[in-house]
Amino acid sequence: MKAMVLHGPGQALVLEDRPDPQPGAADVVVRVEACAVCRTDLHVVDGDLPDPLRPVVPGHEIVGIVAAVGADVDPSCLGRRVGVPWLGHTCGCCRFCEAGAENLCDHPVFTGYTRDGGFATHVVADAAFTVPLDGACDPVTTAPLMCAGLIGWRALSMAGDARRIGLYGFGAAAHIIAQVCRWQGRDVYAFTSPGDHAAQDHAWSLGAAWAGGSDMAPPDLLDAAIIFAPVGALVPAALAAVVKGGIVICGGIHMSDIPAFPYGLLWGERRLVSVANLTRADATAFMAVAPKVGLRMAVTVYPLADANHALDDLRHGRFQGAAVLVP
Missing domain, CATH: 3.90.180.10 (Medium-chain alcohol dehydrogenases, catalytic domain)
Incomplete structure (x- = not known):
């Protein structure tokens, strides 16, 4: 072999x-x-x-x-x-x-x-x-x-019945789960590296309600966000983008350090969880x-x-x- x-x-x-x-x-x-x-x-x-x-x-x-x-x-x-x-x-x-x-x-x-x-x-x-x-x-x-499909599916299951789903990092997992979300009747908000217009176009082509850079705020508050990119700085950004009672799900096995953020981003019964295996x-x-x-x-x-x-x-x-x- x-x-x-x-x-x-x-x-x-x-x-x-x-x-x-x-x-x-x-x-x-x-x-x-x-x-x-x-x-x-x-x-x-x-x-x-x-x-x-x-x-x-x-x-x-x-x-x-x-x-x-x-x-x-x-x-x-x-x-x-x-x-x-x-x-x-x-x-x-x-x-x-x-x-x-x-x-x-x-x-x-x-x-x-x-x-x-x-x-x-x-x-x-x-x-x-x-x-x-x-x-x-x-x-x-x-x-x-x-893996991209299975981990994405497990992460999505943690979002419960959330209607507006943010996907941070539009790669292998996100492009699969975006299609599952659309099939389920959810709205997808795709966050890419700033200026990555090819990834944003890909998200639009798969039925995203919105696509933009991860440095942008979505036009609507999200019910849930799934972070596939291994970038800790996206955690406070995602918390700021979800409604009270919303959830942020970290879908990777490894992530850079999460920076300090004000408690106000978590308050309001927002939840931050990880997916393991x-x-x-x-x-x-x-x-x-x-x-x-x-x-x-x-x-x-x-x-x-x-x-x-x-x-x-x-x-x-x-x-x-x-x-x-x-x-």
Whole structure:
């Protein structure tokens, strides 16, 4: 097999030949058809996240075909298309797992971070944490759903029945969730980097009620705001944009420091919460909804060997939507 391997923080990924992987008893080996590139992969590469596997193969938005199964896995899985998301395994016995909050597991395993991921031709995954997929689905446009879609869905669920939704950072997750919001009858307000007219045009094309820079105030107060950009300074800006009783949801795994802000921005029973990882129930719920939405996915495809190029383009906002690696 071939894999793009990270050996140390800040280093370029290296294309390597590795022995073909063998599944553990509860595992499957997946032949990767497509793996989307997530901002979390940048955080892994840059060393923003603590205690990664080293060396590690990044990538956790994976779609592929089951090529081998472990001794304890139903052999009927062979040849089926599955997704492999960020949450790769949980202990099942900590207080969070027992309470149905496996996203907060005390002893989790994360794909492309604490176990090798999908920037490769093959990946080993815990069979119980794969996502069954329609065999006819397009792997390239489905891959971003495995994180951008799932995390966006979990974040949106925290907004309750909010009608006016602000999305800060209009990238892979926001362009998916904006379409879900419109399908649900909500109004979308898209906040981009100041002056990023391409992203604003993209938001308008997907039915946004308003699009502008993150340095601007929306024309209407928001019921909820979801922050996808890893920029702490957006937190007080979003709090200032939501109504009393509104909620600001931080949807990323990493964010720059949040600056001090006056208590008045939080007062009025405004809430500030974070989203941590995802659950298998999130995947079941979202993958049942996604086909009904009629998602128009914006993807830019790169060959596996160009993973460093894709990461750099993501870092500098050179494309709309998601980047997807295809072995």
